[in-house]
Amino acid sequence: MRFRDESGVQTSDSSSSNYWNLGVPDFVPVDRPLRAEYDVAVIGAGYSGLAVAWGLARHGLSVLVLEERSIGYGASSRNGGMVGPSFHELGMVGLTRKYGEEKTKSIMRTSVDALAYCRELFEKNQIDCDLQLTGRIRGARSTAHLDAIVAECARLKAAVGLAYEVVSPSELHLHTGSNAYVGGVLYPMDGGLHPKRLVNALATRAEAAGAQICQLTPACRIEKRGRGFQLSMPQAVVSAQQVVIATNGYSDSRVPAMNNRIVPIDVSVAATRPLGMDRVRAMSPRLHMHGESGRVFIWSRPSPDHTRFIFGGRLSRPNAPLHVQCEQIATAVQRIYPDVLPTDLEYVWNGKIAYTSDHAPHLNEVDGLWLIGGYCGSGVTRSLFFADKLVRKIARQPGGETPFDDIAFPVMPFRRLAPLGARIATSYYGWLDQRDSKASK
Incomplete structure (x- = not known):
């Protein structure tokens, strides 16, 4: 395991513009030759992907993690580092109308369970990520x-x-x-942590458990081959029995199963x-x-x-x-x-x-691929909790069930127009907030 220091002038398009990089070096994976076959390939080295890789490797599975950029490049090293239950956006009333009282309680309970799981995970594994539960x-x-x-x-x-x-x-x-x-x-019960330190901790533990992590290595193509998949990279082609897509807001047309279901x-x-x-x-x-x-x-x-x-x-x-x-x-x-x-x-x-179009995080198998993400801006606790559930599903261990298992991961309507629609909606909602603020005075 090695780390590389970053320094430079703060500019909005540079890694040095991110405060979380200050004094915290990048994780640099050990350079190892690729194998021809893996049990599981994970696309994306953020919280979800690294936590899944760590968990599966501890169960003795061979795991390959592919990251197009640097480890934790996306939201996992850029977020606010705030942790809490992260309840469903529809609230108790909206969810009850949609799913009924008992299902709603189960969905909301996962939010409480997720925070408790993360606290236990950090303490049990001595993960130093500046966790401070200050409310x-x-x-x-x-x-x-x-x-x-x-x-x-x-x-x-x-x-x-x-x-x-x-x-x-x-x-x-x-x-x-x-x-x-x-x-x-x-x-x-809420609090905060240091996002980049958490990325490094997860990557360190995943690699130590046996997972192979490759950065600057995009999965250019994923194709179904018999009972498994073939993954094409610029420098090699490998096979995997199962594939996890953990690209979340950084998905694109190379992973259409995820890309078509979220809006960044x-x-x-x-x-x-x-x-x-x-x-x-x-x-x-x-x-x-x-x-x-x-x-x-x-x-x-x-x-x-x-x-x-x-x-x-x-x-x-x-x-x-x-x-x-x-x-x-x-x-x-x-x-x-x-x-x-x-x-x-x-x-x-x-x-x-x-x-996501239903305002919910998802953990679904679509076309033989495992999709994990759609955290709707509350991904720190959700990503680690869902990763543990996915590990249990893939490793066929008890405790992998979630209330979301029977909820389909909906395709985003008019996906190509979704980012534009989101920007328009943001402007409109901002105007509504200003109007309501003036009316309340």
């Missing part, structure tokens, strides 16, 4: 939003035992330095220059993770060392020049923290998250 405050931008959030929390507490605390306007200053909210809810959403993330612990504490007195109500929302958090603040969401145009993105992000953030200036943003980077 998450979700601010309500209107009284109507607060009523809706509290009502949903009450339903979730009754159904799956969700822990939460209602935060009144008079108590908000204890949890956030923002004056943008009329109240909120605290989720005390561009997300911007920015980390401030070192602000000092006093200013960070002023913004987040108890070092909570931060979220908010609204259709287009901003999340934020202190950095793991508590010296910077990190903001994320659909805040800027990813292809815009760096200074323009800084201005766009700062303008959006000033609604919450008016004193944040474009010059305060030292790192700006972009990534893609994967949404």
Whole structure:
């Protein structure tokens, strides 16, 4: 196992623009000759792919992981590192209408189970990823939003035992330095971690267990061959009995089974220059993770060392020049923290998250391929939990069942137009949020 250090000027199209790379070297796999055959080939070396490879290798299967770019290149090393139950977007009422009460409870319970699984995984395997369960405050931008959030929390507490605390306007200053909210809810079991450290930990353990990891190695073609598959790469052709597609928001036409079922959403993330612990504490007195109500929302958090603040969401145009993105992000953030200036943003980077048409994550077998992903912006805990379930399915071990097993992974309607539709919807939802905000004042 070797690592390579990254350094350079912060630019929006460079790996050095990602704050999570600061002081954390890239994982570089051991260079080994390819075998002719593998039990399982995994496409994509993010959280899902690496965790699946680690688990299968521990069961004695031969595993090949193919990554077109560097290890963890996509959302797994670009996300906000926030962990929590990540409940289904439709909520208890919407899910009950669709699936009934018992199915809804099972779906929501997996979210609670996922967080518990990750905590146990990190502790049992001594994974050092700066996990800090400092809680998450979700601010309500209107009284109507607060009523809706509290009502949903009450339903979730009754159904799956969700822990939460209602935060009144008079108590908000204890949890956030923002004056943008009329109240909120605290989720005390939530927290944050360091995404890049988690990537490296998973890759290190997968390789140590026997998985072969190849970066800068795209799977150019995957073809069914008898009971297995043939995978063509620029330098070789290998076969595998089973194939896992873990490309998520970075899928393309080479993996149509996944690509046709998700829509990638561009997300911007920015980390401030070192602000000092006093200013960070002023913004987040108890070092909570931060979220908010609204259709287009901003999340934020202190950095793991508590010296910077990190903001994320659909805040800027990813292809815009760096200074323009800084201005766009700062303008959006000033609604919450008016004193944040474009010059305060030292790192700006972009990534893609994967949404599904039914707002649900999926673990399905389609055309003989295993598909894992569609985390809808909440992939840290979901990816590891689903990876464990997939490992159990492939290795034919007990405990691989999920409430999603009998829910088909729907094809995304008008897939080619989906990214454009997502951008239009984001603009429209942002306008609706502004309209609702003005009406509530």
